[in-house]
Amino acid sequence: TVASGVTFYYLARKDRTPGIQLPHDPTKKTLVILGSGWGATSLLNSLDTADYNVIVISPKNYFLFTPLLPSVAVGTLNPRSIIQPTRYVTRHKSRQVAVIEASATEVDPERKTVTFADTSEIQGLVSTTTVPYDYLVFAVGAEVQTFNIPGVRENACFMKELEDAEKMQRRFLDCLESAAFPGQSQAEINRLLHMVVVGGGPTGIELSGELHDFLEEDLKSWFPELANSVHITLVEALPSVLPSFSKQLIDYTESTFKAAKIDILTKTMVKEVREKSVILQKPDKSIVEVPCGLVVWAAGNKLRQVTRDLMDKLPEHQTNKRGITVDDCLRMVGTNGSIFAIGDCSATSYAPTAQVASQEGSYLARILGQIAKKDELELRLQTLQNQPETEESKTEIDSVAKRLVKLEKLRPFRYSHQGSLAYIGSDRAIADLPFFNGNLATGGVATYLFWRSAYISTLFSLRNRTLVATDWLKVKLFGRDVSR
Ligand code: NAD
Secondary structure (H helix, E strand, O other): OHHHHHHHHHHHHHHHOOOOOEOOOOOOEEEEEEOOOHHHHHHHHHOOHHHEEEEEEEOOOEEEOHHHHHHHHOOOOOHHHHEEEHHHHHOOOOEOEEEEEEEEEEEEOOOOEEEEEEOOOOOOOOOEEEEEOOEEEEOOOEEEOOOOOOOHHHHOEEOOOHHHHHHHHHHHHHHHHHHHOOOOOHHHHHHHOEEEEEOOOHHHHHHHHHHHHHHHHHHHHHOOOOHHHOEEEEEOOOOOOOOOOOHHHHHHHHHHHHHOOEEEEOOOEEEEEOOOEEEEEOOOOOEEEEEOOEEEEOOOEEEOHHHHHHHHOOOOOOOOOOOEEEOOOOEEOOOOOOEEEOHHHEEOOOOOOHHHHHHHHHHHHHHHHHHHHHHHHHHHHHHHHHOOOOHHHHHHHHHHHHHHHHHHOOOOOOOOOOOEEEEEEOOEEEEEEEEOOEEEEEEEHHHHHHHHHHHHHHOOOHHHHHHHHHHHHHHHHHOOOOOO
16 A cells, blocks of 8 residues: 555656756747647647647647546536646647647638637637648537527537536536425426436437436435436437447347436437427427426537638538548648548548547657658758768768658558447446457446446546546545535
């Protein structure tokens, strides 16, 4: 125990104390990274920043560990436990990295510039700046898709950003407190305690599971009089939930939800979200109004405006509605290799998941390292060729040219699927794992423990691992916090 305590202290100190960093170097090329999500953070983690002058631009100055967002929404985890300041990564890099909290508003692939606007709430006025880049990594992610369904934006909670989870937690507790207010009719109590989750993808499933856990483990002791009136409904437009998981795991999830009394309505579309109800279109196309206290919208994502604008500037090359078309090395088609696109804003043959984005990020770190070496050698070659020829320079030209040929070829990106995991509530998780050329589909309590350890080890820093583990322990000991 003492030894592990000392090791922990040493590692934590090392994390806190950065070394001396190289300053900005005008001879190096400028690499601008847009975003601070899975793709951008994984790139920053692996990138050797000595090769470039790196500028990171993102409206959030932190990385958010999205898989655990539903746990924040029900108060299992503290919001701060699943975010990591971007400067936490950059302060350990070999060369200083400029981190700018701003929203990219325009990319000009012709002039190679990025325009961005300040997102500061204090200043109140928006200031806009433009910077040039040599290479741009476009990793801006996606935004919530509402399909322009009336009332979604106004009346539903999303589950994409940290503030969405915090907002949902406040609303959810508000429903509980209002339902506990003396003198309410049973119909009003039932309405307030009816929680509707829209979307049977992994986000909707995990959120429903977490909601159920909260109700089961904490509500009964905090609000015993309300416990029997709570009701969760999951609405999915397709014939089944979790289409990306195997049939066996879909069945397992459905039976777990049934036992947990979570209603799954498949082939049912949400047509409108009102202040106190949702309008559903049932499988027989009939329309019903269902009273509810809270609607969580987890119905998928769409491209951001800045991404669509960039694609519109290259109409001959960028025609895929799903996102930016990239080549095998993640270079945006039509930009001569000056823009790379990774994560949810690009259209590849892989699902838009955190796992794909993070593998793309670390792949790109290697590729950018190779490109930096190539650019350096090209410059050297030019200098040598512009000098009067000598025996010595001829030999060097030959050797540089040979090395350049080797560096010219970039290894294409290959995604290696490590499996899909989802928490489904009641201390159970499901996992679809590639296993000895086959697939291992497992679900249950052991998978849940595996889910926990997999998530803990995927968290990027020792600090976040410690915070999440401590939060889990706190909930086991004291239950969730129900203060608003
Ligand atoms: P999703 O796109 O996977 O699922 C959204 C679902 O909402 C769809 O099944 C769609 O049919 C349904 N829907 C859309 N409009 C509807 C309407 N009006 N009424 C009823 N249903 C409607 O979205 P997600 O769950 O947020 O996932 C996004 C991506 O992130 C996916 O690629 C997913 O695999 C990944 N992800 C993975 C995990 C995990 O592996 N644990 C967790 C979260 C997200």
